[in-house]
Amino acid sequence: MKLLRPISLLAGLLMTMTGATAQISLTPPAAQPPASPPPAKKEAPKPKAPTAAKKPAATPTPTPSAPLKPAVTTRPAATPVPSPSPTAAFEDPNVDLVYGAYQRGLYKTAFDLATTRAQYNGDAKAMTMLGELYANGLGIKRDYAKAANWYQRAADAGDREGMFALAMMRLSGRGGATNREQAVKLLASAAKLGNPKAAYNLALLYLDGNTLPQDLRRAAELLRAAADAGNPEAQYALATFYKEGTGVPKDIDKAVRLLQAASLADNVDAEVEYAIALFNGTGTPKNQAAAVALLRKAARQNSPIAQNRLARVLVSGQGAPMDKIEGLKWHLVAKTAGKGDPELDERLSELSPEDRAKVQEAAKKWTGTTAGTANK
DSSP: OOOOOOOOTTTTTSSOOOOOSSOOOOOOTTSOOOOOOOTTOSSOOOOOOOOOOOOOOOOOOOOTTOOOOOOOOSOOSOOOOOOOOSSOOOOOSSOOHHHHHHHTTOHHHHHHHHHHHHHHHOOHHHHHHHHHHHHHTSSSOOOHHHHHHHHHHHHHTTOHHHHHHHHHHHHHTTTSOOOHHHHHHHHHHHHHTTOHHHHHHHHHHHHHSSSSOOOHHHHHHHHHHHHHTTOHHHHHHHHHHHHHTSSSOOOHHHHHHHHHHHHHTTOHHHHHHHHHHHHHTSSSOOOHHHHHHHHHHHHHTTOHHHHHHHHHHHHHTSSSOOOHHHHHHHHHHHHHTTOOOHHHHHHHHTSOHHHHHHHHHHHHHHHSSOGGGGGO
């Protein structure tokens, strides 16, 4: 039986990006898009984004001491695309009645208070809040044109969150015509003012080679700024750069430290990569128990790649007690999400009819579907 292999870290980074329907993201193909965050977040959360297909390469037959091997080093066939943020952050270092109402879900109150502050105090943060409320239809009817207008006023007043939100709207063509040139200028201004998501998205525009001339070093600089500010997507992307030597000197130790930071922030793809680094002892002391725990966490977060790797660990009994029922359950769950594995199919066929039924029932409970029918 083949060993687990890490997913490719370069997926989605160096291909041409087209369209502007979702915020730029480096999420690999198997990762599930995150749900919309609660209003309490101060930074714009990552919206759904198309994922990039991965092509796992063949793996060697395992031995009890064999390490995990890299899956692929080729570039994926698809690429991420830019998109508007579903929420614009409304930051204020002081206790703020507007933001407090927003956090509690009192959107109409937040709208009324923000309107007063924007009109009579020229408050840029209140303007950004109004853009947020109009863009998402919170306490008021959704109106992208009005949202863009308030974001523009906030940006003109120097608010970095308004700049970022307006840039995302200009990339997507919401609230007005698509204007990539203006979007780039807004992202650059917001990034200069310390907005990590603006730096992250601008870095990806330097990677696509369409909106801006491709500049890997500049992209790495922007990713570093966003990663240092704690942006988990940037941390994962920069880990990719260090792992592959893209725009920066190759440095596995730095890559793994970034993967660890991103995994602590619940970036599912980083969890999978960091788990494999722990399993092999690559750039970090070997800790297979911690690796398997991370794979379980990512599997429960619906990462098909994590589910497949966990299945291989459990079926082979390497790094965890052998549990073919549980392992092949995760195999079927991953398979329903498109992550098939012929070798695990073979292991499933070797089970007794009673054990196969247990596997299929366990998978059905997880997916809510007849997961085992694909193997009949």
